[in-house]
Amino acid sequence: MGKKYLLGYRQIKYNLVMTFEEFRKALSQRGIELDEKKEVQLNTYADYLKEYNEKVNLTAITEYEEVLDKHFYDSLLAADRRLEGTLVDVGSGAGFPGVVLKIVFPELKVILLEPIGKRCVFLNSLIEKLDLKDIEVVNQRGEDHCLEHREAYDYVTARAVSNLNALIEVCGAMVKKDGYFICLRGHKGREELKEAAKAIETMGFAVESVKDECIYSGDKRVIAYLKKVRTTPLKYPRKYNIIKKSPL
Numbered sequence: 001m002g003k004k005y006l007l008g009y010r011q012i013k014y015n016l017v018m019t020f021e022e023f024r025k026a027l028s029q030r031g032i033e034l035d036e037k038k039e040v041q042l043n044t045y046a047d048y049l050k051e052y053n054e055k056v057n058l059t060a061i062t063e064y065e066e067v068l069d070k071h072f073y074d075s076l077l078a079a080d081r082r083l084e085g086t087l088v089d090v091g092s093g094a095g096f097p098g099v100v101l102k103i104v105f106p107e108l109k110v111i112l113l114e115p116i117g118k119r120c121v122f123l124n125s126l127i128e129k130l131d132l133k134d135i136e137v138v139n140q141r142g143e144d145h146c147l148e149h150r151e152a153y154d155y156v157t158a159r160a161v162s163n164l165n166a167l168i169e170v171c172g173a174m175v176k177k178d179g180y181f182i183c184l185r186g187h188k189g190r191e192e193l194k195e196a197a198k199a200i201e202t203m204g205f206a207v208e209s210v211k212d213e214c215i216y217s218g219d220k221r222v223i224a225y226l227k228k229v230r231t232t233p234l235k236y237p238r239k240y241n242i243i244k245k246s247p248l
Contacts, residue, residue, distance in 0.1 A: 018069040018216040026073060026216065030080075032104060041103045041130050042072060048129055049094060056118050058094040069216040075100035077213050077223050078157055078182045083108050085154030085179075090142045090171050091115070095123055097159050097184065102135050110135040111153070113145055142170040143240050151176040151231065159184045164192040165199045165247040170240070172203035173232040181205060181226040189222025199248035204230035 018026075020043075024034055034042070049071075050062040061070050075097030083105045089098025092112040102110045114120050114137065123137045138145060142158075156171045156179075168181065175181050185192055190210065193200075200207065205226040213221040237243065 016217045017065045018073065019065065020068065022216065023068045023073060027076060030076070032076060032079065034104070038103055041132075042100075044130060045095075045099065045103070045126065046072075048126060052122055052125075056122060058119065058122060066217075070219075071096050072100050074184075074215050074221065075159065076104060077215075077221055078159075078184055079104065080209070080211065080223065080225070083155060085109070086152070087111070087155040087157060088113055088145070088149075088153045088174055090156060090158040090167075091162070092123065092137075093119055093159075095126060097157055099123070099126065099130075099132070099135070101157070102132055103130070106132075108134075112137045113140060113142060115139065115141045141240070142174075143237050143243075146170065146173050146237055149174055151179075151228075154179045155182060156180075157182045157184065163247065164196040166243050168196055168199040168203055168205070168226075169237045169243050169248055172199075172205065172228075173236055175205075175228045177204075177228050177231060179228050180208070181228070183222075183224040183226065185222045185224070187220035187222070189224065193222075193224055196248075200226060202233075202248050203236060204228055204232045 027034060046064055046067045053059060053062050061067060078097050083101060084107060086109045088111040090113045092098045092114045098110050098112045102108055112123050114123060117139055120137050120139045127135055150173050153174050153176060156175050158167055158171060171181060206229045208225045208227040210224045213223055
């Protein structure tokens with residue numbers, strides 16, 4: 001890995017700045033080790049994100065140290081265990097957490113579900129640039145994909161997308177029995193989980209674990225693993241306009 005990724009970047013104007021060495025150390029403490037190939041892929045991703053963002057607005061966060069912390073490390077908070085099998089990332093945007101999880105767990109088969117076409121173009125070019133295999137971009141909304149892929153995936157992720165009640169209904173039927181819906185929420189995550197209790201139960205899930213986390217800069221996160229313990233009733237998900245008007 002070239003030294004340019006560890007030295008020479010200007011300091012971001014907040015108290016804690018995550019260098020690559022600190023990123024690597026923080027992951028190691030979580031049981032995640034990066035080999036040279038993964039380090040190169042992550043750094044290439046950071047560079048390409050900043051370059052592409054000058055043409056198409058994907059994210060407000062493009063400075064290297066912030067990308068490490070607020071995109072990459074934040075995404076990997078979802079990995080409190082080794083992820084294997086199939087994962088669909090709903091509302092993938094610029095590839096968080098789906099692409100980051102794919103890099104770190106290359107054996108994972110990943111679907112990046114993204115309804116906005118220009119983001120899909122970026123994701124496809126990113127996959128080619130990183131030479132990733134067994135990862136696919138699907139230009140589709142979650143509720144539409146769910147109708148065609150009921151109980152098809154081991155994991156479903158969604159990073160701070162939408163109201164949690166609505167999100168669980170939109171995504172929940174994609175998760176196979178004994179699989180997991182991984183919720184990546186902000187500092188109000190525990191409150192959101194309480195408010196979504198009916199939706200969680202209705203869609204056939206049970207809360208297996210909830211963890212309070214912090215990214216390096218100090219912002220709080222709540223990560224919840226919801227386990228699919230029963231088959232989702234066939235009447236769910238409802239049409240999205242109904243979900244929005246009358247969430248579970």
